[in-house]
Amino acid sequence: MNESKYIGIEQDRHNGMTHLGRIVRDAWVFGILPESETCAGWDHSQMQNLYEKVHAAWAPYGHLPSRLPADLKDRHTRIYKQAIQTAKAKGWNPELGEDD
Template sequence: MTDLKYAGIDQDKNNGLTHLGRIVRDAWVFGILPETETCKGWDYAKMQNLYEKVYAAWEPYAHLPSRLPEKLQNKHTRIYDQAITTAKEKGWNPELNDED
C-alpha cells in the first residue's frame, strides 16, 4: 500500500470527487496547498500528512462548510461547484444506484 502513488486530482476518477480528491480540494480551501497543486505522484505517507493538516483545519468548524467564515465558505463553494460541474460534463452521475 505504501508504494502506491496518487494519480493527481486532475487524473482522479469523477474529476477528483473521491476521498483523496476532497482532501486536496479542502487543502486548497484552507490555503494549505495552492490551487495549482494536484498532488500527482504523492505517496501514502505524504497524503496522510496532508489529511491530518486538513482535518485539523476543519476542527474549529465542526467539519461543516456551513460553519466556515464567509470568505472560506465562498472559496469552498467555488472550488466544489467547479469540480461538480466538470464531473457532470464528463458523465459523472451523483445519484446512488443499487451497487453504491
C-alpha cells in the same frame, strides 16, 4: 492510489470526486496547498499527512461548510461548484449506486 502513488486530482475518477480528491480540494480551501498543486505522484505518507492537516483545519468548524467564515465559505463554494460542474459534464452521476 495506484502503486502507492496518487495519480493527482486531475486524473482521479470523476474529476476528483473521490475521498482523496476531496482532501486535495479542502487543502485548497484552507490554503494548505495552492490550487495549482494536484498531488500527482504523492505517496501514501504524503497523502496521510495532508489528510491530517485538512482534518485539523476543519475541526474548528465541525467539519461543516455552513460553519465556515465568509471568505472560506466563498472559496469552498467556488472550488466545489466548478469541480461538480466539470465532473457532471464528464458523465459523473452524484447519485449513489448499489456499490456505494
